[in-house]
Amino acid sequence: MQASLRLLNKRRFLPIFITQLLGAFNDNLFKNAMVLFVVYSVYNDERSETWFSAIATGVFILPFFLLSALSGQLADQRDKAKIIRIVKAAEIGIMIVGAIGLSLIWTGFAVHSLAIPLLLAALFAMGIHSTFFGPIKYAILPQHLHDDEVLGGTGLVEAGTYIAILAGTILAGIIPIEAAAIGVIVTACIGYFAGRSVPPAPSLMVPQPIDFHIIRSSITLVRGTMHVRRLFLAIMSISFFWTIGAVLFIQFPPLVKNVLTADKAVASLFLAIFSIGIAIGSIAINRLLGGHVSAKYAPASVIGMAACLIAFHLVCRFWVAAPDGHLLSFHDFLNHPMAIPLSACLLGVATFGGMFVVPLYAFLTTTVEKCEAARTVAANNIVNSGAMVVGSLIAIGLSIAGMSVIDQLLLVAAMCPPCAWLAWRLHCACD
Numbered sequence: 001m002q003a004s005l006r007l008l009n010k011r012r013f014l015p016i017f018i019t020q021l022l023g024a025f026n027d028n029l030f031k032n033a034m035v036l037f038v039v040y041s042v043y044n045d046e047r048s049e050t051w052f053s054a055i056a057t058g059v060f061i062l063p064f065f066l067l068s069a070l071s072g073q074l075a076d077q078r079d080k081a082k083i084i085r086i087v088k089a090a091e092i093g094i095m096i097v098g099a100i101g102l103s104l105i106w107t108g109f110a111v112h113s114l115a116i117p118l119l120l121a122a123l124f125a126m127g128i129h130s131t132f133f134g135p136i137k138y139a140i141l142p143q144h145l146h147d148d149e150v151l152g153g154t155g156l157v158e159a160g161t162y163i164a165i166l167a168g169t170i171l172a173g174i175i176p177i178e179a180a181a182i183g184v185i186v187t188a189c190i191g192y193f194a195g196r197s198v199p200p201a202p203s204l205m206v207p208q209p210i211d212f213h214i215i216r217s218s219i220t221l222v223r224g225t226m227h228v229r230r231l232f233l234a235i236m237s238i239s240f241f242w243t244i245g246a247v248l249f250i251q252f253p254p255l256v257k258n259v260l261t262a263d264k265a266v267a268s269l270f271l272a273i274f275s276i277g278i279a280i281g282s283i284a285i286n287r288l289l290g291g292h293v294s295a296k297y298a299p300a301s302v303i304g305m306a307a308c309l310i311a312f313h314l315v316c317r318f319w320v321a322a323p324d325g326h327l328l329s330f331h332d333f334l335n336h337p338m339a340i341p342l343s344a345c346l347l348g349v350a351t352f353g354g355m356f357v358v359p360l361y362a363f364l365t366t367t368v369e370k371c372e373a374a375r376t377v378a379a380n381n382i383v384n385s386g387a388m389v390v391g392s393l394i395a396i397g398l399s400i401a402g403m404s405v406i407d408q409l410l411l412v413a414a415m416c417p418p419c420a421w422l423a424w425r426l427h428c429a430c431d
Helices: 002-009 014-041 046-077 080-107 111-144 147-174 177-195 214-226 229-258 264-289 298-317 330-335 339-367 370-400 405-414 416-430
Strands: none
Touching: 002 014, 002 147, 014 046, 014 080, 014 111, 014 147, 014 177, 014 229, 014 264, 046 080, 046 111, 046 214, 046 229, 046 370, 080 111, 080 177, 111 147, 111 370, 147 177, 147 264, 147 339, 214 229, 214 370, 229 264, 229 298, 229 339, 229 370, 229 405, 229 416, 264 330, 264 339, 298 339, 298 405, 298 416, 330 339, 339 370, 339 416, 370 405, 405 416
16 A cells, blocks of 8 residues: 555656646536535426436536547557647537536526526536546556556545545535536636646557548447456446445435435435445555555455345335435434434445446456556546446436335446456456
8 A cells, every 4th residue: 555655656647646636626526515515406396306417417528438439549659748738728618608507507597597507518518528538537657657656556546446436526515606617617727737647648559541430430339348248347347336336326316305304415425435445445455465466356356236226125125214404414314313324324335336446447447458548447437438428318217217216226226246256357357
């Protein structure tokens, strides 16, 4: 662990770490400030709240599905540091549009006709920003780090990402929405200057024509990656995990408001606990594996995740709600007799999730040649985003069918055993 932390003193790692940390922070500050405000201040029924949460998730994920092939080609055939500078400059303009949307919805001006469309447009643009930054975030590590540093660097990136998600999520739930509008612009500006310090990472392959046909290039990329059995198993395992994660993130705000009868600060706390757990799991698995990239603990981790989800469901089932018309404050929630077991179950879900997914991301970038790492991550993003869109549609469909958010937790738990089977197959194929 100390060896991994020493990477934070290296210019070949620190700027990219800070840049991705600020990007993750801004994504979540903006998205959660928007979703929590709409869920708690615009809509007043569980179905509409679930729909909006699912639509927001889908809008953010869609660019990953459409543009990951293009982003992977660019990252492998162009200097990754130059792409980072372009992407981070674009983030400033995107966040200006998002801040206008947040300001409009705060004042109550043209909420449905202008404010919400502006917010969703900015969220879609941030999805594009993350689509082009995502492959670089992982693919640049094998290029700048030594082979025995890649797992530790990946773990730090994951831990940093979820700490940033934690900070952005907490702030989104406690600061006024007008402060969030200012914060997203300031963060984008700082992220741009951090990105300018990333050392050059030129292409390691002979330049080839870039296919700008997004459908054809996506099919070609996925087909060219998924025929490798180990990559297929790793990508499918990660995709199952993020389908589970998508459904959970969609359900958190309406579950907290309508089942636990708590305010938006508690909804923010839920997302924060999830982020803390992922960060803990990211660091813990690095220590267990001792820097060796392996799926050894992945099957057990996802089964542990399922057990915690079932326990979380049971605690929610027996939760004593607040009187009609009242929402528990942050302080009232913490004093609830079932708050600690509920939080512990959620923390367990996320910790096991982090232990499961981090080695698989490291596996993607170390199994292939360094010049192919970005395209491998991009292929993974295409399949992952498709799975997450399916998860969003499942959440919407189950809400339309009348299934409560509590019962949907059991469906999420039922998705864990197939994920464990895939991870076990991957472990057998690699060891």
